[in-house]
Amino acid sequence: MMLPRAAVRRFSVGVRKLSDVTEAEAPETLDLLPLDAWHRARGGRMVPFAGYEMPVQYEGIMAEHLWVRESAGLFDVSHMGQLFLSGDNLDVELEKLIPADVAGVKVDGQKYSLLLAENGGILDDLMFTRWAGGEQGGPGTGGIYMVVNGACKWDDIAHLREHLPDEIDINHMDEHALLALQGPKAVDALSRIVPGVEALVFMRGGRFDWGGTRLWISRSGYTGEDGFEISVPAEHVAALADALTAQPEVKPIGLGARDSLRLEADLPLYGHDLDPETTPIMAALNFAVASKRRREEANFPGAERILVERENGPIQRRVGLIVEGRQPVREGAMVLDDEGNEVGRVTSGGFAPTVQKPIAMAYVPTGQAEIGTRVTLSQRGKIHHGEIVAMPFVPHRYVRQSKI
Secondary structure (H helix, E strand, C coil): CECCCCCCCCCCCCCCCHHHCCHHHCCCCCEECCCHHHHHHCCCEEEEECCEEEEEECCCHHHHHHHHHHCEEEEECCCCEEEEEECCCHHHHHCCCCCCCHHHCCECEEEEEEEECCCCCEEEEEEEEEECCCCCCCCCCCEEEEEECHHHHHHHHHHHHHHCCCCCEEEECCCEEEEEEECCCHHHHHHHHCCCHHHCCCCEEEEEEECCEEEEEECCCCCCCCEEEEEEEHHHHHHHHHHHHCCCCEEECCHHHHHHHHHHCCCCCECCCECCCCCCCCCCCHHHHCCHHHHHHCCCCCHHHHHHHHHHCCCEEEEEEEECCCCCCCCCCEEECCCCCEEEEEEEEEEECCCCEEEEEEEEEHHHCCCCCEEEEEECCEEEEEEEECCCCCCCCCCCCCCC
């Protein structure tokens, strides 16, 4: 769908802890995923999330979480926004909105970046890939394929349309679904169906043919495990999901396990750990402004503030916590100083099935962010104790070198 110059917005459910989103709070009309009937037929418990009805679990969050760490899980992430940007001077214009070295990304290369507000706050985090000609827009036309968060994709589209010149075309690929196959055995399952994917490495992608259906597959994901993300025409997604779950390694996995997996892997969630008041340095995403050229040019939004924070440190910083006992702390729990004053706040928290302990992410004063620092937490009048630890809580298992 080619988007008009006018800003496009749509109401969607905000990103919050899944159990906090009730039917009464949901929009009157929720969008349905292309796989809606597929999820229900397999016992998916559907909940409102980001403006869609989405499966939160099938067999149970704990079992699904552990299955992904040991084998391979299939996630439906079709609520995400898939965009294709093309036009003259695209790299230059996009670099005015995000801090990444867009020009340095080669064909089929993928990069994580951030859509920034003028104050350096984070409007959204995203992934983008350079596609060669012929992917969208006709023969010879290359461009940037971008995936943005589902809960704010309409705001993102509006922001891009407002700030990019008219010569830049933005196509919303709303006729495509998006699947994520994650886990140490994901490559075994997918390579049987789509030979050649095993040659990909982390943050690289390519075009593949599956029985006459064109797929875009990248070796990436949101769990800390090896895995793939697959863009597929929505009309073929049910058949592809069937083919994947027919493999002995693969089970469908819901949003609940996706959240606990990403938390263990130190992957922040927009609307929880990232927001417009948070800069990349505060969020411990320094790698997102790692390009020397971009820092020297300093022509991305909020560059002055971000570069000062990078040099001198921010006022607050995102840290990881191990919480004592078995009771997890949740988003909104307060971090207290020795006098009982609030000095920080938990942004994500829960019981970590792999670690077998409660874990959390929180923002605390930079001077109190050292690993090993003891912290006191208050949630609904109850006091908890914990310790700041290094993240990720579990090692990443990305495949960075080809094994063939």
